[in-house]
Amino acid sequence: VFLVSVVGMIFVAAAETTFAALLKPIMDGGFVEKDQAMIKLTPVLLIVVFLIRAFGSFADQYCISWVARKVVFDLRAQMFDRMIRFPTSYFDQQATSGLVSKLLYDVEQVAQASAVGLRICIKDSALCIALLSWMAYLSxxxxxxxxxxxxxxxxxxxxxxxxxxxxxxxxxxxxxxxxxxxxxxxxxxxxxxxxxxxxxxxxxxxxxxxxxxxxxxx
Structure with missing residues (x-):
């Protein structure tokens, strides 16, 4: 599942870079030079790019959400198993609501952070590399x-x-x-x-x- 998410992130990065690269030929050929071939080809190119981006975005978001929920599931189970084994003195010193909050809200925050971190490390890194390569090619x-x-x-x-x-x-x-x-x-x-x-x-x-x-x- 995680590999599918990585592939989706790469597809999104590639689609966004391709869209940026297509802007100049579309503007020059379609609006400045009035190239009929480019005018006819533009909708097809844009549809293909957006379909690739939509597929990649869906795979990315769904699969990374699946991974995040699996992290929540495993972490909560392990955390609950450890917490119920704590000595009585620990429970006497801690508020029950605080322990429940750690089990519910803190674990949820960890899952969200892991999902966002993975997305930043993979998708944004791939997008930055692709856009920087295109920028270096232009100037x-x-x-x-x-x-x-x-x-x-x-x-x-x-x-x-x-x-x-x-x-x-x-x-x-x-x-x-x-x-x-x-x-x-x-x-x-x-x-x-x-x-x-x-x-x-x-x-x-x-x-x-x-x-x-x-x-x-x-």
Missing amino acids: WQLTLVFLLLTPVVGLIVRKASLRFRKTSVGIQNSMASITEVATEAFQGHRIVKAYNGYQHENRSFEIANFANRRQVMR
Whole structure:
């Protein structure tokens, strides 16, 4: 399945590069020189390119999603098996909602990160190589300027990535807080009713909910 996804990514990269390469002959031959042969050939070329891209995109997204869900399945099973074997002292120190949040949300984030990482490493790398090759064919000077600017762009992306990672951790912690407050309120609903603690529980949930909203908006 993963190999099919890789083939799909390569097809997408090849189709997008081919489309970029076809723009000049289509514009020059069809709109400037009024070449009848090019005008008739243009729809066929575009349809073929878009069909290849559609096939590659479907294979890429479906297969990489399958791989990501398999990662979730295996990771959750292994994580649950390890967690239930922890000593009682560990469960006494940890909130149940936090453990559930790790099992549900954290594993989901790992799957999404693995899928995005694989797509970036394979499809985007293949696309960059193909487009750079085409750029070098058209103008090696422009390609050289682009390559010289790449480290600067990479530094900016790295800084942004670190900030996004920090924000993601904050979002996960805030989600765990929401789960913890809601779980405690629902499990202890008899105590809440007996002591008329609705206002206190609403306030606690409002604080956790606002913290989550603030983290997401960052």
